[in-house]
Amino acid sequence: MNFKAAVVLLGVGSLLAGRPVVAHHAFSAEFDAEKRVKLTGAVTRLDWTNPHAWIYVDVKDETGKVATWGFELASPNGLMRSGWTRFSLKPGDVVTVEGARAKNGSNSANAEVVIVASTGQKLFAGSAPAQ
Amino acid sequence: MNRWFTVTAVAAIVAALSPSLSAQWPLHPQPGIPKGPEGKPNLSALAPRTSDGQPDLSGIWMRSIRTEAPGSQPPGRPPLATFANVGAGFKEGLPFQPWAAELVKKRANGLDNPDALCLPQGPLEYHLDPQPREVVQLPHKTLIIYESNYGLRTIYTDGRRLPPQGEPQPYWHGYSVGRWERDTLVAESNNFRGALTDQPGDGWLDGRGSPFTDALRLTELFRRVNFGRLEIDVTIDDPKAYTRPFTVRVEQEIVADGSEMIEFICHENQMFLKLTGRAP
Numbered sequence: 001m002n003f004k005a006a007v008v009l010l011g012v013g014s015l016l017a018g019r020p021v022v023a024h025h026a027f028s029a030e031f032d033a034e035k036r037v038k039l040t041g042a043v044t045r046l047d048w049t050n051p052h053a054w055i056y057v058d059v060k061d062e063t064g065k066v067a068t069w070g071f072e073l074a075s076p077n078g079l080m081r082s083g084w085t086r087f088s089l090k091p092g093d094v095v096t097v098e099g100a101r102a103k104n105g106s107n108s109a110n111a112e113v114v115i116v117a118s119t120g121q122k123l124f125a126g127s128a129p130a131q
Numbered sequence: 132m133n134r135w136f137t138v139t140a141v142a143a144i145v146a147a148l149s150p151s152l153s154a155q156w157p158l159h160p161q162p163g164i165p166k167g168p169e170g171k172p173n174l175s176a177l178a179p180r181t182s183d184g185q186p187d188l189s190g191i192w193m194r195s196i197r198t199e200a201p202g203s204q205p206p207g208r209p210p211l212a213t214f215a216n217v218g219a220g221f222k223e224g225l226p227f228q229p230w231a232a233e234l235v236k237k238r239a240n241g242l243d244n245p246d247a248l249c250l251p252q253g254p255l256e257y258h259l260d261p262q263p264r265e266v267v268q269l270p271h272k273t274l275i276i277y278e279s280n281y282g283l284r285t286i287y288t289d290g291r292r293l294p295p296q297g298e299p300q301p302y303w304h305g306y307s308v309g310r311w312e313r314d315t316l317v318a319e320s321n322n323f324r325g326a327l328t329d330q331p332g333d334g335w336l337d338g339r340g341s342p343f344t345d346a347l348r349l350t351e352l353f354r355r356v357n358f359g360r361l362e363i364d365v366t367i368d369d370p371k372a373y374t375r376p377f378t379v380r381v382e383q384e385i386v387a388d389g390s391e392m393i394e395f396i397c398h399e400n401q402m403f404l405k406l407t408g409r410a411p
């Protein structure tokens with residue numbers, strides 16, 4: 001690939017990344033915006049499914065006990081339009097996720113920020129519940 | 132500063148802020164898009180026309196995210212509706228009948244929102260959903276395919292009249308017929324299901340649950356003002372739910388970069404009922 005083509009493609013990538021990713025559901029029926037969570041762990045699964053993609057993360061507490069948490073992302077359509085794919089994250093990647101916990105008290109949350117621990121890269125930007 | 136250093140640094144910053152190149156959704160720009168002097172789509176070019184001379188509404192459209200303060204629209208123009216609240220542009224709100232105002236309060240928990248339940252949305256929810264919709268204008272009918280929640284509307288333009296109320300089974304999308312008045316497609320619809328079925332998801336005009344009923348007579352004026360812009364003036368005439376008819380405007384923008392509709396099978400991994408305690 002020549003240099004000009006690379007610059008053009010990078011520009012296209014940035015335009016796509018700038019598209020807003022919007023949530024699908026009635027956020028407040030499922031999640032409590034006041035119940036904040038920030039958890040770090042290894043990804044066990046990424047479900048690239050409608051109406052929302054989900055990532056599952058094994059989180060260790062201070063005693064070493066592991067609990068699996070599920071984090072809701074935007075729809076695959078919205079994520080794809082922003083340039084993300086089901087290969088953007090793989091099992092074993094360690095991530096820190098911030099978001100709002102499910103109202104039902106389960107180990108589920110809506111992910112607002114997903115950061116790869118080793119690189120600091122922010123993934124799936126725009127999964128927050130804006131409609 | 133060295134030119135190559137500058138270019139490389141800019142490219143590195145852009146790369147760091149962007150998803151990987153391999154992650155990009157492929158673009159398939161359509162032929163016939165008018166271009167400006169720099170080769171970019173000229174969205175203010177004239178609207179295309181079909182072979183029979185009518186404006187061609189065909190294309191993939193995204194809602195405009197433009198908003199305006201209530202009551203601030205120019206004189207004579209309907210206020211803008213929003214996905215969350217079709218009455219957002221009215222200072223005094225929507226003219227609800229008393230039971231309809233009570234129903235909006237009950238719906239505030241969002242549990243019966245058709246959008247969340249993966250059921251068909253109301254006509255204005257479809258027009259204003261953040262997902263795209265594709266208009267396919269054919270000689271005797273116009274189809275609107277909504278990416279969200281399985282939406283497919285047929286607006287018959289073959290000269291037929293609306294069926295009598297109650298003759299076909301009530302439709303989620305209503306029954307629609309259209310005619311051209313100069314450059315405006317006038318679509319009229321009746322025979323909606325509506326909120327009085329008491330079925331979850333029925334009769335939501337917007338995200339907060341402003342209702343419509345089986346008495347809704349919907350009139351939509353579609354006007355493609357130029358290549359890039361579609362305006363839809365929507366009149367809600369539903370005496371069961373509202374004390375008077377009202378009209379709102381929807382603005383949509385053409386998708387000209389070659390991105391396309393994407394399959395959206397909403398029930399694939401529906402977690403809404405589980406997270407709201409209504410399914411194991």
